[in-house]
Structures are given as C-alpha cells and as structure tokens.
Amino acid sequence: MIKRIKAKEILDSRGNPTVEVELETDKGVFKASVPSGASRGKYEAVELRDNEEPYQGMGVSKAVKNINDVIASEIKNKDEAEQKQIDELMIKLDGTKNKSKLGANAILSVSMAVCRAGARSKDLPLYQYINQFFKGFVKIPRPCFNILNGGAHANNNLDVQEFMVVPDKGSFSENFQIGKDIYHNLKNILNKEIGKKGIVMGDEGGFAPPINDVRQALDFIMEAAKGCDIKIGLDCAASEIKKGMYHIEFYQGLARDYPIIFFEDPFGEDDWESFKNITKELNVIIVGDDLLTTNIKRIKQAKAKEACNGAIIKINQIGTITETFEAIRLVKSYGWKIIISHRSGETTDSFIADLAVGSEAEFIKSGAPYKKERLAKYNRLLKIENQLNNLTT
Structure with missing residues (x-):
C-alpha cells in the first residue's frame, strides 16, 4: 500500500x-x-x-x-x-x-x-516484473552507442543528430567493451585530425567535431571501428532540419557505402509519403521517433500507411508506464523492431534498462559509453546480464 x-x-x-x-x-x-x-x-x-x-x-x-x-x-x-x-x-x-x-x-x-x-x-527484479506484462522471455538488448553528435545535441553544423555504432557480439558485456574501445579510438582520431575542437562533447557524451559533412563523420567512425563487427545507426531527426533537405537517394547512397542497420526519422514527422517510400525501397530498418512519439494512434497510422518497420520507445513521450507497455505490445504485434531510448537531458535513473530487458526490445539507446547519466543504464544492463548468467549456471 x-x-x-x-x-x-x-x-x-x-x-x-x-x-x-x-x-x-x-x-x-x-x-x-x-x-x-x-x-x-x-x-x-x-x-x-x-x-x-x-x-x-x-x-x-x-x-x-x-x-x-x-x-x-x-x-x-x-x-x-x-x-x-x-x-x-x-x-x-x-x-x-x-x-x-x-x-x-x-x-x-x-x-x-x-x-x-x-x-x-x-x-521481483524490476525487469522480471515488467516482463509479466508481456508474457514472454527477458532478453538483453543490443546497445546503440551515440559516439558522434550533431543536430540539436551539439554546437556544430552536422544535421544528422546521432551517429551510433551497434556492435554485434553475443553478450552485452562484449558489446559494451567494443563500444568503449571504438569511442576511445574515435577520440584519438579526432584529436589527431582536428585538434582539441574535435573532441568537444555533445549532450549525450559523444564527440561534436566542427564538421558539416555526414560522410566525413561516418569515415571517422569506420576508421575508429576498423576490425570490429559493427553496424551503424543514424538518427537523422529530420523534423529538426530544413524541410526536404535530404531525399531517398541520399539515404540510398549511405546504405550502399556504409554498414547501416537503421535510419531513425529520415523525414519530417508528417511526411508520411516519404516514410512509406523509403521503407519500401531500402533494405534497412526505418525507425519512427517524432513520427510515432510512443503514441498508439500514431503507431496505428504508421502501420496503415506502411511508413516504418521500427519504433523508438521513449517513456516521457507518452507519460505513463501503462501507455508505454501498450505501445510496445502494439509494435511487437506488427513485427517491428523496438529501440528503447533515453533522452538528451538525462538523470541517473536506470529504469529504461529494465524496460528494455523486460519487454524483449532488440536495441537500447543511452548515448555514448561515457558520462554518469549514460553509464547508469549500461551498468544496470551489465548487472542484469550477470544475474541472468548466474541463473543459467
């Protein structure tokens, strides 16, 4: 009580x-x-x-x-x-x-x-309690490390808001180590190529170098990740940039030349037609964030319009845990991929780590593997993985 x-x-x-x-x-x-x-x-x-x-x-x-x-x-x-x-x-x-x-x-x-x-x-641990609302199995998500920041999260001229590396090893601890190594490699590369201005940090702990070329940013990341088994996710946050600035051809080129796993919000939040076309044309996950806002009505619209095949889930976009659960259940029923996400202004609350595990989400975003408020989520996932491993041994 x-x-x-x-x-x-x-x-x-x-x-x-x-x-x-x-x-x-x-x-x-x-x-x-x-x-x-x-x-x-x-x-x-x-x-x-x-x-x-x-x-x-x-x-x-x-x-x-x-x-x-x-x-x-x-x-x-x-x-x-x-x-x-x-x-x-x-x-x-x-x-x-x-x-x-x-x-x-x-x-x-x-x-x-x-x-x-x-x-x-x-x-019950929080993740197991949450799992009771989904009647499935618990699963550790793949981390999406935002190691290079642009857009509204940085004071540079990069329109793309988040450049994420998504390691693909068997365990979260291995994926975290890979992400951390790439992060430090990138810091050394940016410091060497640009100097101290290159390693200024954005809101989410990633670097915010004074560059404006998306491909240059991706090339820096690929150099930092040399020899690692990774994919790249891009949060384009297109609702925040000039209308019509990027077209499907731009994203097709990136998907052809880099190991892209998903594009998040490649178009504005009301550009249903462009979302539908890119989902149809590209063999990558097209993720809705501003498009969906963890809102049942918007998610149903997106399904009807075939506008995406992945969803960002942010608990503060909808405002209650019950409505968050309902949104996740709906997205899962469509067979879409789920990315549980933090926000750029964070606290050390680690709730979303348990949410990701308990809801069997495929991915989690919590920024760079740096800064206390980001690491709180990653440390919680490491702890949960250790608990689950102990249960099976």
Whole structure:
C-alpha cells in the first residue's frame, strides 16, 4: 500500500530542472526521476515547465506542486501493484489529451516509482516484473552507442543528430567493451585530425567535431571501428532540419557505402509519403521517433500507411508506464523492431534498462559509453546480464 509520496526539483545532465519522486510503501522507499529531450516531436505529451524567470523558464515547480498537492492524496493507500489503475487515475485527474494540465513529467515520475514499488511488492527484479506484462522471455538488448553528435545535441553544423555504432557480439558485456574501445579510438582520431575542437562533447557524451559533412563523420567512425563487427545507426531527426533537405537517394547512397542497420526519422514527422517510400525501397530498418512519439494512434497510422518497420520507445513521450507497455505490445504485434531510448537531458535513473530487458526490445539507446547519466543504464544492463548468467549456471 502506498503510504507517502513526495516530489522535488533536481537537475538533469544539462543542468535543467526535472522532477524526482519518492514513493513510500510498507516495503520501502522508491525513487524515480524523468528525462527531457532537446528535439521533441510535436505529438509528444506535454512536459510542464514554469515559464517564469528562474532557470530561463525551465523550472518544474508547477509539476512538483501538482504531485504534492493533487496526485499524492489521490493515490495514497492505493495498491502499488495496480499499475494500470493508478496510471488511469492520474490520466483522469489531468483530464487533457496531452497531459498538459498536471504535466507528463509529473505523471511519469509517479508512474515509474509505482512500477518500482510494484516490483518490490512481488519480490521481483524490476525487469522480471515488467516482463509479466508481456508474457514472454527477458532478453538483453543490443546497445546503440551515440559516439558522434550533431543536430540539436551539439554546437556544430552536422544535421544528422546521432551517429551510433551497434556492435554485434553475443553478450552485452562484449558489446559494451567494443563500444568503449571504438569511442576511445574515435577520440584519438579526432584529436589527431582536428585538434582539441574535435573532441568537444555533445549532450549525450559523444564527440561534436566542427564538421558539416555526414560522410566525413561516418569515415571517422569506420576508421575508429576498423576490425570490429559493427553496424551503424543514424538518427537523422529530420523534423529538426530544413524541410526536404535530404531525399531517398541520399539515404540510398549511405546504405550502399556504409554498414547501416537503421535510419531513425529520415523525414519530417508528417511526411508520411516519404516514410512509406523509403521503407519500401531500402533494405534497412526505418525507425519512427517524432513520427510515432510512443503514441498508439500514431503507431496505428504508421502501420496503415506502411511508413516504418521500427519504433523508438521513449517513456516521457507518452507519460505513463501503462501507455508505454501498450505501445510496445502494439509494435511487437506488427513485427517491428523496438529501440528503447533515453533522452538528451538525462538523470541517473536506470529504469529504461529494465524496460528494455523486460519487454524483449532488440536495441537500447543511452548515448555514448561515457558520462554518469549514460553509464547508469549500461551498468544496470551489465548487472542484469550477470544475474541472468548466474541463473543459467
């Protein structure tokens, strides 16, 4: 039974305020904190900000107040294992289509804490508890390391937002080691070729060199990954760049010349026709992020229009764990690939690592293998893999 809930402001990895919740039950105290994106799709649930002078309008005291003054009393004495009922209650309390009254950041932080408390109430690790909602098997995802940053995540002229290496070894620990080695190789190459300006970091821990040529960036990565069995994923975040700047031919050329495994958001979030055409034409995974925003309605539209065959899942795009589970189940029913994703403004909360394992996602994005808030997710995956290995020996 939920005994107490208290929210407060903390700072995320960009130094912007975000929400942290403490939820107390008979089994203990459970914390959760929510991330924030720099490039946000227009169909995402609304992140409530103060829009007042402190923190350049980025404060979250209103969201915190909504938890402490509105949500807390409504969910007190509720059963923490009743995730769906609690999430539906918060959605009803908000009363808007996009969670703009209470704030998706307020609702999600509570929803995450409830999920953690629910797992403890059943004496299960979080990933196994989550897996009960999917009735499948747990699986460690392949990591997508964002080692070179552009777009809204960096102060350079690269339009592509994320250049990711995706190692393909048998275990997560091996994949992590490969990603870490490539990251350090890339640092040495950029330092040698460009100098200190080449190893300035972007928001997600990847390097943000002062270059503007996508192919030059890819060539640097291929040199750093020489001898390694890797694929490359690109988050083009096309909703953030000039309309029509890139065409299918551009992506065809990249897929021909580099080991591309997926293109994420290669076109703008409303350019259904281009998404359909590239999904039909290219033999790589076409992933929707801003296109889908972890939203059931958008995912169904994309299926009907044959617009993609992969989905980014971001818990703060939709704002509750229950709705996230529903989105994942729908995507899985279509046979699409799933990438569980962090945001550029992160905390050390590792919830998405357990989500990826428990939902059997194929991939996870948590930035570069560097910086505390990114490593929190990767360290959690290493720990889970070790636990699973011990169960089978």
